[in-house]
Amino acid sequence: MEKMIEAVNVSYIYQTKYQKTKALSEVSCSFERGKVYAITGKSGSGKSTFLSLLAGLDVPTEGTLSIEGQDIRKMDRDAYRLNRASVIYQAFHLFPLLTVMENVMFPMELQHVARKEAKVRAQEYLRQVDLPETLYKKMPGMISGGEQQRVAIARAMAAGGEILLADEPTGNLDSQNEQVIVDLLCKLAHEKNYAVIVVTHNEAVAAAADVVYGMKDGELSVVRE
Amino acid sequence: MIFTVRQIGRGIVRHRYRSILVGLIGALTVLLLAVYAGNMDSTDRQLKRLPEVMKVQAKVSNLNGSLEEGMTIREDRVQAIRASEHAKDVVFTVRLRLGLGSFTPQEYEGNLIYYGAGMNAIGGVPGLRTEEITFLDGVDEGVLETAEKVCIMDASLMEREGLHLGDEVMLTSFCYRYEGRTYEIFLDLLGTDTYRIIGAMRIGEYEGNWVPADVIFPLDCVREAYHRQGVEFMADSGSFVVKDPFRLNECKEEMNAIGMLPVISRADFSYDGNALTIMDETFIRSAEALEENLALLKGMLPFVAAIIVFIGYLCSYLSVQGRREEYALLRSLGTGRGQSFCLFFGEMMFVAAAACLVGSLAAGWLFHTGAGVLCRSGAAFFAAFLAGTAAALFSLHRLSVMEMLTRKD
Numbered sequence: 293m294e295k296m297i298e299a300v301n302v303s304y305i306y307q308t309k310y311q312k313t314k315a316l317s318e319v320s321c322s323f324e325r326g327k328v329y330a331i332t333g334k335s336g337s338g339k340s341t342f343l344s345l346l347a348g349l350d351v352p353t354e355g356t357l358s359i360e361g362q363d364i365r366k367m368d369r370d371a372y373r374l375n376r377a378s379v380i381y382q383a384f385h386l387f388p389l390l391t392v393m394e395n396v397m398f399p400m401e402l403q404h405v406a407r408k409e410a411k412v413r414a415q416e417y418l419r420q421v422d423l424p425e426t427l428y429k430k431m432p433g434m435i436s437g438g439e440q441q442r443v444a445i446a447r448a449m450a451a452g453g454e455i456l457l458a459d460e461p462t463g464n465l466d467s468q469n470e471q472v473i474v475d476l477l478c479k480l481a482h483e484k485n486y487a488v489i490v491v492t493h494n495e496a497v498a499a500a501a502d503v504v505y506g507m508k509d510g511e512l513s514v515v516r517e
Numbered sequence: 518m519i520f521t522v523r524q525i526g527r528g529i530v531r532h533r534y535r536s537i538l539v540g541l542i543g544a545l546t547v548l549l550l551a552v553y554a555g556n557m558d559s560t561d562r563q564l565k566r567l568p569e570v571m572k573v574q575a576k577v578s579n580l581n582g583s584l585e586e587g588m589t590i591r592e593d594r595v596q597a598i599r600a601s602e603h604a605k606d607v608v609f610t611v612r613l614r615l616g617l618g619s620f621t622p623q624e625y626e627g628n629l630i631y632y633g634a635g636m637n638a639i640g641g642v643p644g645l646r647t648e649e650i651t652f653l654d655g656v657d658e659g660v661l662e663t664a665e666k667v668c669i670m671d672a673s674l675m676e677r678e679g680l681h682l683g684d685e686v687m688l689t690s691f692c693y694r695y696e697g698r699t700y701e702i703f704l705d706l707l708g709t710d711t712y713r714i715i716g717a718m719r720i721g722e723y724e725g726n727w728v729p730a731d732v733i734f735p736l737d738c739v740r741e742a743y744h745r746q747g748v749e750f751m752a753d754s755g756s757f758v759v760k761d762p763f764r765l766n767e768c769k770e771e772m773n774a775i776g777m778l779p780v781i782s783r784a785d786f787s788y789d790g791n792a793l794t795i796m797d798e799t800f801i802r803s804a805e806a807l808e809e810n811l812a813l814l815k816g817m818l819p820f821v822a823a824i825i826v827f828i829g830y831l832c833s834y835l836s837v838q839g840r841r842e843e844y845a846l847l848r849s850l851g852t853g854r855g856q857s858f859c860l861f862f863g864e865m866m867f868v869a870a871a872a873c874l875v876g877s878l879a880a881g882w883l884f885h886t887g888a889g890v891l892c893r894s895g896a897a898f899f900a901a902f903l904a905g906t907a908a909a910l911f912s913l914h915r916l917s918v919m920e921m922l923t924r925k926d
Contacts, residue, residue, distance in 0.1 A: 340919055340923050341919075343919065344917065344918070344919035347849070347919070349848070349849070349917070349918045349919050350917065350919070370851050370852065370853040370854075371851065372851075373849065373850065373851035374850065374851025374852075375851070378850075379849050379922075381922050381923065382923070383922070385842065385846050385849075385922055387843065387846065389531035389532065390531070398850065399850055399851070401520065402520070402850060402851060402852060404520060451850070451851070459919075459922075459923055
């Protein structure tokens with residue numbers, strides 16, 4: 293299968309006035325469409341830094357990270373996040389003052405999709421993540437954690453990209469909701485052909501992944517392929 | 518662009534409680550600043566208008582200050598004061614005795630029955646107002662500044678003598694001579710001349726100590742009569758208003774140079790009008806009080822400015838910093854730095870503008886603060902507020918988006 297994302301000898305160094313910290317050390321790997329990837333590792337091992345690079349929020353200090361053959365350094369990374377890659381977080385990070393529906397519509401509005409059209413599409417995405425229609429007009433603070441994470445996934449789908457990056461997506465959920473989210477992520481990869489990359493501590497999430505990488509002290513290794 | 522504007526509007530509505538709170542703090546700050554600046558402006562204006570409101574009058578007197586009229590003021594001093602750049606509304610008078618027709622000094626009995634005065638402004642007759650004079654068509658009180666052979670005559674005298682406006686009348690006049698050593702007063706002949714009656718006066722309430730004049734002549738016309746007769750001209754009283762009381766010391770120096778001394782109450786009595794009484798005490802007291810106030814207010818300016826800048830800056834800075842997660846989320850969703858900056862900055866700009874407007878309106882309504890002051894106060898707060906917003910946003914730009922969103926605290 294065609295490589296969607298490819299990292300070759302990617303290193304990342306945090307540099308302050310007084311010290312340098314190597315957060316990633318010569319990481320090489322690739323990600324394909326239609327698969328779920330899990331990156332496991334302890335806190336501070338460099339998982340989130342790697343996810344940040346994959347999301348185009350930063351660029352590698354050394355090495356090459358390319359998206360479908362294009363170097364991320366030379367890309368319009370804002371447009372990349374807007375149209376191709378979405379991130380979901382452990383703390384959900386929905387806009388607290390927007391309704392569930394408005395949160396899902398937001399990326400489409402950023403893409404200048406007409407409001408009416410955005411609304412129709414948002415309803416469709418919310419249906420796909422099995423969110424009851426009664427919650428559409430509620431504020432995020434009024435719904436459960438599992439429901440909020442489903443809204444975050446619907447919002448990621450609304451952006452219309454093909455890469456879904458997730459940082460501990462089940463970290464704040466109970467086991468029942470955890471399974472729902474894992475199933476959803478797998479469905480996106482296997483049915484919608486997304487490349488889903490999940491950073492997690494959770495073994496159940498890792499078990500559901502097609503490929504598992506381990507991260508230790510900034511170095512990436514294959515755990516299961 | 519439309520999206521940005523719409524999002525700014527939505528942001529304000531969504532964060533309405535925060536916006537209202539920040540706006541109220543801003544409005545209150547602008548109100549306080551406007552009150553402070555208005556106070557300073559009003560004190561400054563009062564100080565500038567003080568010379569108009571509180572005129573500093575100077576009166577010529579004798580050296581011990583006991584005489585303000587019936588003196589001998591030397592012609593050179595009269596002319597120097599009239600020409601001084603520090604004096605305005607200068608009025609000098611000279612007193613005369615008169616009789617109708619032509620007669621010799623020996624024939625004074627029964628003839629020398631009227632009082633006359635030469636002056637360069639109506640203000641020389643205490644209590645006489647311009648409305649109490651009926652002038653010949655095309656003539657006004659400015660004629661007293663000339664040397665024309667004209668006169669303004671008491672209306673009842675004109676009626677008694679069958680005279681009318683525009684008539685010519687022959688008058689024989691005598692001037693006063695004060696003998697300093699013996700304190701005697703003499704009358705010297707000035708001559709007989711014909712004068713055109715250009716005004717009739719009907720004085721209501723005379724306020725002077727001397728007998729009111731029956732006939733008034735232009736001062737310079739009288740001066741010329743003195744010169745023709747070979748008599749040294751002496752004015753009888755004089756006063757003026759200090760043109761710029763803020764240059765009072767310069768005025769006093771010039772008057773000293775002219776020979777006008779300050780009043781010395783212990784000095785001997787004399788008829789010589791060589792001293793000046795300047796009524797400057799009230800003006801100086803008021804000016805000093807206003808200047809002290811202004812200095813105090815200006816002294817506070819750095820502190821007030823610092824407080825305003827601090828409030829404006831801090832308020833906006835904290836407000837934006839409180840929304841760092843929202844900023845990071847926007848960036849994570851693909852909003853560029855420029856657009857994110859515009860969204861937040863536009864929203865804060867609107868809040869600041871509303872705060873300035875409300876604060877200015879309140880200050881204008883409550884304290885009648887002037888538009889200029891309101892604009893300056895509003896602009897100062899607006900600038901500080903936006904500087905705080907920009908600083909907060911630039912500091913957000915430097916932070917890692919992922920770090921902001923993955924922070925668990």
